[in-house]
Amino acid sequence: MPRRRRQQGLERVLGAPSLFATVYGNVGSSIYYALGVTAVFALGLTPLVFVIAGLIFAATTMTYAEGTVRFPEAGGSSSFARHAFNETVSFGAAWSQMLNYVITIAISAFFVPHYLAIFWEPLRTNPWDIVVGAAVIVVLVGVNVVGIREAATLNVTLAVVDFATQLLLVLIGFVLILNPEILVENVALGTTPSWGNFLLAIPVGMIAYTGIETVSNLAEEARDPARNVPRAYLMTAVAVFAIFFTLPAVALSALPVREIGGERTTLLALPPEEGGYQNDPVLGVVEGLGLSGLPLDVLTVYVGVLAATILFIATNAGVIGASRITYAMASYRQLPSVFRRVHPRFRTPWIALVVFAGLVSIATLLPGRVDFLGTMYSFGAMLSFTIAHVSVTVLRYRRRGDELLFRGRPNLRVGGVDWPVFAILGALATGIAWLVVVVQTPETRYAGLGWLAAGFLAYALYRRRLGLGLNETVRAPAIVLGPSLVAEYRTIVVPVVRSPESEDALIAAGRLAADRGATIVALHVLEVPLERALHADLGAHEDRAEALLDDTEALLDQYGVRVVTRLVRARSAARAIVDEALARNAELIVVGAPRSGRRLLGRTAERVLKLSPIRVLVTAGRRAA
Numbered sequence: 001m002p003r004r005r006r007q008q009g010l011e012r013v014l015g016a017p018s019l020f021a022t023v024y025g026n027v028g029s030s031i032y033y034a035l036g037v038t039a040v041f042a043l044g045l046t047p048l049v050f051v052i053a054g055l056i057f058a059a060t061t062m063t064y065a066e067g068t069v070r071f072p073e074a075g076g077s078s079s080f081a082r083h084a085f086n087e088t089v090s091f092g093a094a095w096s097q098m099l100n101y102v103i104t105i106a107i108s109a110f111f112v113p114h115y116l117a118i119f120w121e122p123l124r125t126n127p128w129d130i131v132v133g134a135a136v137i138v139v140l141v142g143v144n145v146v147g148i149r150e151a152a153t154l155n156v157t158l159a160v161v162d163f164a165t166q167l168l169l170v171l172i173g174f175v176l177i178l179n180p181e182i183l184v185e186n187v188a189l190g191t192t193p194s195w196g197n198f199l200l201a202i203p204v205g206m207i208a209y210t211g212i213e214t215v216s217n218l219a220e221e222a223r224d225p226a227r228n229v230p231r232a233y234l235m236t237a238v239a240v241f242a243i244f245f246t247l248p249a250v251a252l253s254a255l256p257v258r259e260i261g262g263e264r265t266t267l268l269a270l271p272p273e274e275g276g277y278q279n280d281p282v283l284g285v286v287e288g289l290g291l292s293g294l295p296l297d298v299l300t301v302y303v304g305v306l307a308a309t310i311l312f313i314a315t316n317a318g319v320i321g322a323s324r325i326t327y328a329m330a331s332y333r334q335l336p337s338v339f340r341r342v343h344p345r346f347r348t349p350w351i352a353l354v355v356f357a358g359l360v361s362i363a364t365l366l367p368g369r370v371d372f373l374g375t376m377y378s379f380g381a382m383l384s385f386t387i388a389h390v391s392v393t394v395l396r397y398r399r400r401g402d403e404l405l406f407r408g409r410p411n412l413r414v415g416g417v418d419w420p421v422f423a424i425l426g427a428l429a430t431g432i433a434w435l436v437v438v439v440q441t442p443e444t445r446y447a448g449l450g451w452l453a454a455g456f457l458a459y460a461l462y463r464r465r466l467g468l469g470l471n472e473t474v475r476a477p478a479i480v481l482g483p484s485l486v487a488e489y490r491t492i493v494v495p496v497v498r499s500p501e502s503e504d505a506l507i508a509a510g511r512l513a514a515d516r517g518a519t520i521v522a523l524h525v526l527e528v529p530l531e532r533a534l535h536a537d538l539g540a541h542e543d544r545a546e547a548l549l550d551d552t553e554a555l556l557d558q559y560g561v562r563v564v565t566r567l568v569r570a571r572s573a574a575r576a577i578v579d580e581a582l583a584r585n586a587e588l589i590v591v592g593a594p595r596s597g598r599r600l601l602g603r604t605a606e607r608v609l610k611l612s613p614i615r616v617l618v619t620a621g622r623r624a625a
Helices: 016-070 077-084 087-116 128-146 152-176 180-185 195-209 213-221 225-254 281-287 294-331 350-365 370-398 421-440 442-466 500-516 540-559 573-583 603-611
Strands: 258-260 263-265 411-414 417-420 491-495 519-527 562-570 588-595 615-623
Touching: 016 077, 016 087, 016 152, 016 180, 016 195, 016 225, 016 281, 016 294, 016 370, 016 417, 016 421, 077 087, 077 294, 077 370, 087 128, 087 294, 087 350, 087 370, 087 442, 128 294, 128 350, 152 225, 152 281, 152 294, 180 225, 195 225, 195 370, 195 421, 225 281, 281 294, 294 350, 350 370, 370 417, 370 421, 370 442, 417 421, 421 442, 491 500, 491 573, 500 519, 500 540, 500 588, 500 615, 519 540, 519 573, 540 562, 562 573, 573 588, 573 603, 588 603, 603 615
Parallel strands: 491 519, 491 588, 519 562, 588 615
Antiparallel strands: 258 263, 411 417
């Protein structure tokens, strides 16, 4: 295979820094609305609430890191539940995720006009904030239907600028206004806030960590998930916790709890029509920094434009996430196949985009109530996180003999099982938080349980129509187009080694992908001997594998197709190839195989043909002399 190095793009090769930057662009955006939403309930205890929520988030990131490395496929908690339980539980997790994406779209879009109100004041209030928010959703759904891709470099740059700006606000706040005495005076335990509101604020505060599923959904595009996924989660947890541990304290020093309209509250918790900053809390922090004149004006415009841009991108991430989870659910017969249908011209899942990312999200936005959006997100997120924690715990028990490339910590060994303490405590925390939301917020209780009931009813009826059991895992077949019965290949897996036969397979896959608009997954398997741990450092073997994958991308450049490179450790190459294809719901595996002696095909190709339930195309070289 020819050796030709080139610069790797974010989309093609995702390492830990790229994964972190992409995820922080989503998670970090939540500060622009989470601060105000949480202050509505927590008041002076808002900083403490974010610390508690951060500890729960740390346990959740450990659960997602282990689950994602174990099953590097899109789906997050839905994927974990499928492997730990059955398809019904997987649907419950996926449907909860769908609610999360819908709320993320609605709340991010709703806050865009509030930060742009620095240019036109009416954008801070109804109906203009709702109108502009809905317009943002319509535009982004249209953009995604047409299939215009995000600029990965721009997203990474904005994530870095966003984090730097948040740190700058923290530093200025620490120097100019942070006052521990005011923070203590903000709190009157049991009354400001009440114990009920304090408990409710904790799950609401988890909205600050919107986007944790992003790493799971990007794991399929990570070159080496076993190393990069845990590092990305750790970097995200540290960065987010650093901001949410400090900025709320600055905010409550700038806008303390005081007597307003006959009750003790903070301007962070009041809507704009009452002179508060509930809908643009970071601008409220800027206003309260004590700056004046040109420095204040410049910082206000800068933060307003940056926040609106970040929230716009976060809305788009929600739109993409909603379409991905919908397509995945339809691929597993959890939703009707109409949601897998792609636009004949743009090749995008337009029905899924219009229905869930568009119509449902706009309907959720229309009431224009930030507190309701916050509690609804908590309802879906806490349920999804609880399922993830329980699934990882059950997998530790049921598959106690499995080798794990990454094992979360801490653990407690009892009865021959390494019980994941982080997942058990995480499940208790998120489960109780979910119950608090259900018990204390009637509107959210009825809306959330209604969402679940409608989803499970539709799931049961759809499964019954197909003659499938509720717990049965079934993959939808490849889509067939037109009278010629040509299969639509959206994903093609190609195992690569450094050989002429492998190059022939890549060329065949490249031509096929170019004709069908498919993605090629170039997979190299590092077969680890039994006497060594799967996560052992393989030194020069890894370096050669990385170089091979670089050359593979260079070879496929000429076909103009999307390429995802993967480096996988396994005991058996053939089994790893088939598992990768199944995890991605790929329609085709292309294997290069030599003809040698009496064997028509190579050993790996024969084994793949035997194991694979999906189509396998073998490109066989000439018989060796």
